[in-house]
Amino acid sequence: MKAAPVPQKDGPKINRDIRVREVMLIDAEGQNRGVTEITEALKVAEEAGLDLVEIVPNATPPVCKLLDYGKHRFTEQKKQAEQRKRQKVVEVKEIKLRPGIDEHDYDVKMKAVKRFFDEGDKVKVTLRFRGREMAHQDIGYRLLDRVKTETLTIAKVESEPSMEGRQMVMVLSPR
Numbered sequence: 001m002k003a004a005p006v007p008q009k010d011g012p013k014i015n016r017d018i019r020v021r022e023v024m025l026i027d028a029e030g031q032n033r034g035v036t037e038i039t040e041a042l043k044v045a046e047e048a049g050l051d052l053v054e055i056v057p058n059a060t061p062p063v064c065k066l067l068d069y070g071k072h073r074f075t076e077q078k079k080q081a082e083q084r085k086r087q088k089v090v091e092v093k094e095i096k097l098r099p100g101i102d103e104h105d106y107d108v109k110m111k112a113v114k115r116f117f118d119e120g121d122k123v124k125v126t127l128r129f130r131g132r133e134m135a136h137q138d139i140g141y142r143l144l145d146r147v148k149t150e151t152l153t154i155a156k157v158e159s160e161p162s163m164e165g166r167q168m169v170m171v172l173s174p175r
Contacts, residue, residue, distance in 0.1 A: 127168040
């Protein structure tokens with residue numbers, strides 16, 4: 001029977017976890033104290049009531065800084081939460097059309113397309129052909145070209161109209 005492996009900590013090494021002979025020490029005010037032995041650096045950290053945190057582990061010698069690690073972790077978590085709150089997830093909304101769409105129905109669909117762009121989402125325009133409509137794909141290309149020209153000022157074409165089986169697809173994204 002083997003002992004369970006020691007779980008790896010995520011984040012920088014702190015205090016006694018740092019296993020090198022000497023480190024480049026930066027104090028709490030940000031002043032570089034130069035290359036210091038690890039025992040001396042730990043003693044300085046303990047006297048100041050702070051933690052010795054490995055900032056740049058790949059340097060030779062590793063760069064360590066004196067700081068309150070709990071406070072540091074808290075501020076990092078706050079920054080990450082703020083970034084998550086600010087980011088916008090771009091969705092792809094789909095608008096389905098038919099080749100023989102009436103004028104009013106087309107206008108309603110275009111209003112929805114403009115609303116999607118205002119929200120910052122991409123729009124996938126799908127034109128479905130049924131039965132004998134497949135023989136008149138040129139009508140579909142003209143309809144998608146009309147959509148493209150009407151949204152030219154607020155959107156750019158991400159993928160040109162293309163046939164996928166019985167439907168023609170075009171993707172637009174906001175400018």
